[in-house]
Amino acid sequence: MPNVVVCVKPIPDPRHWDRLFLDPETGVLKRAGIPPALNPLDKNALEVALQLKERFGWEVTVVSMAPPDTTKALREALAMGADRVYLASDKALAGADTLATAYTLAQLIRKKASPFHLVICGNISLDGSTSQVPAQIAHYLGIPHITHATHVETEDGQLFTITMNIKKGELVFRCTTPFLLAVTKDVNLPRLVNVMGIIAAETKPLEVIDARELELDLDKVGLKGSPTRVRGLFIPEIKRRREILTGEPEEVAEELLNKLHEAGVL
Amino acid sequence: MKEHEGFWVFIEQIEGKISEVGLELLSKARELADQKGTYTAAILLGDFSKEDAKKLTHYGADKVFLFSDERLNRYCCLAYSRLITPLVEREKPEALFMGATPLGADLAPRVAAQLETGLSAHCVDLRLGEDGILEQIVPGFGGTMMAVIICPEKRPQMATVMPGVFKKSESHKKGEVIEEEVTLSGEDFIPEAVEYRTKKQKTVPLEGANVVVCGGYGMENEENWKLLEELASVLGGAVGATRPAVDEGWAPEEVMIGQSGKIVRPKLYIGAGISGVMHHVVGIQDSDIIVVINKDPGAQFFEVCDFGVVGDAEKILPALIEKLKERFSS
Incomplete structure (x- = not known):
């Protein structure tokens, strides 16, 4: 059965980011207690895959790399309609940067989700916001990639026309499978999970796989396989005048304009 | 080596x-x-x-x-x-x-x-x-x-x-x-790029503007949004928006300022109805002068401003527009 692979990332639920804090002693980011959620754009990626499934009868395989306590977030992908989830989870994978993450996910796709027609990712994750993993997965899989996709069209499921938003304009690419696609929120509106989906998800396979089963080169995964390091974290401090003006609109408007004039910006 | x-x-x-x-x-x-x-x-x-x-x-x-x-x-x-x-x-x-x-x-x-x-x-x-x-x-x-x-x-x-x-x-x-x-x-040359389309620029470009007037979710509606455009036009500046304002449809995505949008560094930045989350602040922090207008005196955005006006943007902006017109005509 032709297969479409969707890469997803469970992230700390953005609704609770006010609970993130830096440990002043260690400089380590504390995210304890924040429940995992699917990265929003990954749902757009999944929606593209589910529509292809409906049109061409493909199977949708979700892959992820995350700690094992994120399975609840991954069940949501199954409830939306994915057929199965493979989660790479192992202490050896912790601390991975984008290169090590991409290597691991590519290896997971090779081992468990090949052959495939397409690999689809969200263009960016809300937490790390690097947007780097999709192109690097494509490198490790030896396939072309297209990121920043706003439109995905195909007649036959083989030849695709993809529009890439490059802000100043748009590039339209034509590409035949297999390739990797990273989508933006403009590509579609992800479906909502319904009760039938949630019930169905309970019996769908969600397999957790460790580093040994993936036959990973342990020098290329986790912190050890990551070329980058975090030297420190800080909360940005911005020093400004902070002169607060209050009063009737007429008065404060006059006062503000005088201040701006003095500051030389009017 | x-x-x-x-x-x-x-x-x-x-x-x-x-x-x-x-x-x-x-x-x-x-x-x-x-x-x-x-x-x-x-x-x-x-x-x-x-x-x-x-x-x-x-x-x-x-x-x-x-x-x-x-x-x-x-x-x-x-x-x-x-x-x-x-x-x-x-x-x-x-x-x-x-x-x-x-x-x-x-x-x-x-x-x-x-x-x-x-x-x-x-x-x-x-x-x-x-x-x-x-x-x-x-x-x-x-x-x-x-x-x-x-x-x-x-x-x-x-x-x-x-x-x-x-x-x-x-x-x-x-x-x-x-x-x-x-x-x-x-x-x-795979994938093959078959076409390039330019987008139409409808607004004054944010990049390089000396004055940027920016609005957030607190502008409340499209009617109030027009006040920002008027102020920008009096000052010869560009209009920017925060992510929530873009999501409301008051401004196009192209003018979104912040970490996932544009970074601006005008001489004068005026932000109205903006709470001041870091996502936005990183996009404006290099402005020479930052003015914040917000009716909530506890708004986080006041912490990074040069001049803050506590008040309703709906009332402050028209007063500013009037006073500026007076100054520029005299």
Whole structure:
């Protein structure tokens, strides 16, 4: 059965980011207690895959790399309609940067989700916001990639026309499978999970796989396989005048304009 | 083994037109190279002559590596990476920067993976640590945190940097253009870019505007939004928006300011109805003067302002517009 692979990332639920804090002693980011959620754009990626499934009868395989306590977030992908989830989870994978993450996910796709027609990712994750993993997965899989996709069209499921938003304009690419696609929120509106989906998800396979089963080169995964390091974290401090003006609109408007004039910006 | 040396910049171009971000990065590369006593280089791909490439030396490039070929005028990741990666392997620069634009964000990770080196994304600053290692400042979690990223062992140290973070500056140093051979076949141009479409610019461009008037969710409706446009027009400035205001449909995505939008550095920034989350603040923090208008005296945005007005934007903005018109007419 032709297969479409969707890469997803469970992230700390953005609704609770006010609970993130830096440990002043260690400089380590504390995210304890924040429940995992699917990265929003990954749902757009999944929606593209589910529509292809409906049109061409493909199977949708979700892959992820995350700690094992994120399975609840991954069940949501199954409830939306994915057929199965493979989660790479192992202490050896912790601390991975984008290169090590991409290597691991590519290896997971090779081992468990090949052959495939397409690999689809969200263009960016809300937490790390690097947007780097999709192109690097494509490198490790030896396939072309297209990121920043706003439109995905195909007649036959083989030849695709993809529009890439490059802000100043748009590039339209034509590409035949297999390739990797990273989508933006403009590509579609992800479906909502319904009760039938949630019930169905309970019996769908969600397999957790460790580093040994993936036959990973342990020098290329986790912190050890990551070329980058975090030297420190800080909360940005911005020093400004902070002169607060209050009063009737007429008065404060006059006062503000005088201040701006003095500051030389009017 | 040759030491890794030199600060390099990929010069982005769209359909043959060089983007500002590459020139901005060249001036930063110049600064870092001078600090370290080394050289700078630019990589230019496209339908360019040696004379075109020479112009990059006016922005701080000691060397310009030119791949001249009309097929390269339109971006293609595989073709670009298959020229850039071997060049970098041969010349061994210590750092390579690209714009954190869609094209840079598409190309840089592929090149970094081919080189098996580290890459940091959407940097808002670059500096040298005391040990000479490049420190790359990256916002995370919507900008609520800043991380200092380094790449201690692998070379080159790679980073994508937001447009508008650094200022381009002209340099009087003399540089040279090195023409490189373009050895590509049809298979390298996959996927095939069949068309480029420009978008219509409806508003005054934010980039380079001296005054930016920006609104957030607190503007409440489209009617009030027009007040921002009027104020901007009186001041000869541009209108920007926060993510929630764009989501409400009051302004197009192109004018979104913040970590995932644009970074602006006007002389005067006026923000109304904006709560001031870091996502937005990172996009405006280099403005000369920041004015915040918000009816909630506890709004976080007041902490980063020069002048704050506690009041209803619906009432303050018309008063400002009136007073300004009076001043400019007298």
